[in-house]
């Protein structure tokens with residue numbers, strides 16, 4: 604085979620995701636005067652139109668930043684040095700957010716997890732009940748932990764906090780869940796929700812978002828962690844240059860505008876249904892692969908398997924990283940690898956954002972070909988099972 608590659612690359616990393624041509628084309632224009640009405644109004648519309656995506660009436664802040672920036676914004680805007688936070692561990696992303704919090708001077712109380720199960724709300728409740736002095740100021744949860752392919756139940760964690768009669772803030776990382784599965788910031792009593800552009804929102808990497816409740820804003824009034832770039836109070840300004848703490852990332856805003864148009868056209872219920880259907884097709888394939896030879900879903904409980912990404916364990920003695928590299932180099936399907944302690948044990952198929960049936964089938968076919976090429980024991984016919992599912996649903 605020649606080294607020259609033709610045809611389309613299949614991007615199934617769980618971020619960044621495929622950027623639709625409409626979004627790409629929206630960026631192809633000259634820079635503009637950010638203070639003049641056309642851009643000013645466009646940006647203002649984006650701030651407004653992010654609210655129904657989070658399902659909140661509260662303010663949304665947009666940063667030129669990765670998701671990590673949104674993490675830092677959430678923490679520094681609400682907390683003070685020495686504050687305790689409760690970290691129910693679901694995988695690599697909860698761990699990394701916690702490490703960031705620690706580096707900022709916060710004290711982490713860990714709720715250990717095995718990276719194969721969702722957050723246990725009873726454990727959260729129990730831990731909060733034992734915090735009689737109310738030292739814990741925030742619970743940090745990841746809605747979909749992209750490293751493990753597991754979704755945790757936000758309303759259940761809210762109920763756990765309420766049952767414990769605890770005043771902590773609830774912060775939810777929706778980076779890998781927003782616009783793929785339902786999220787209701789206000790109805791679910793979430794105080795800070797954060798997201799990034801390059802996953803369900805179908806945009807280029809480079810924008811981070813935080814949405815916040817009144818309670819979170821109030822906490823911000825007395826929060827003493829140093830902050831400047833991230834500061835919500837500054838960013839409440841009507842002046843564009845202050846709102847973005849500098850020059851607006853204009854082209855990313857052009858992209859976001861078009862992506863928001865696309866999300867509105869399809870509608871959130873249809874978007875969630877599409878993600879569920881495509882994810883189900885992936886799961887059908889994995890069921891077949893796992894039916895013999897030792898492959899398995901990383902998420903043990905079926906109801907906890909996320910609609911945005913599937914993490915698949917390879918049998919003992921095989922290397923998930925080999926799956927990832929052969930699939931990319933030979934079959935032109937880019938997958939996610941195992942992160943941190945899952946490295947080598949899993950590979951991940953991202954299925955969020957701008958995707959349709961043949962794209963999913965193409966990715967599954969690439970994976971199945973890779974399994975066969977690497978002689979990884981697996982049940983044959985995963986792609987056929989996915990086709991059967993898609994035809995029937």
Ligand SMILES: *Cc1c(COP(=O)(O)O)cnc(C)c1O
Pocket residue numbers: 617618669670671672696745747748749776777778779799
């Ligand atoms: C991708 C991801 C992040 C990190 O986002 P970056 O833009 O890479 O900083 C954090 N949390 C979750 C759940 C993610 O999926």
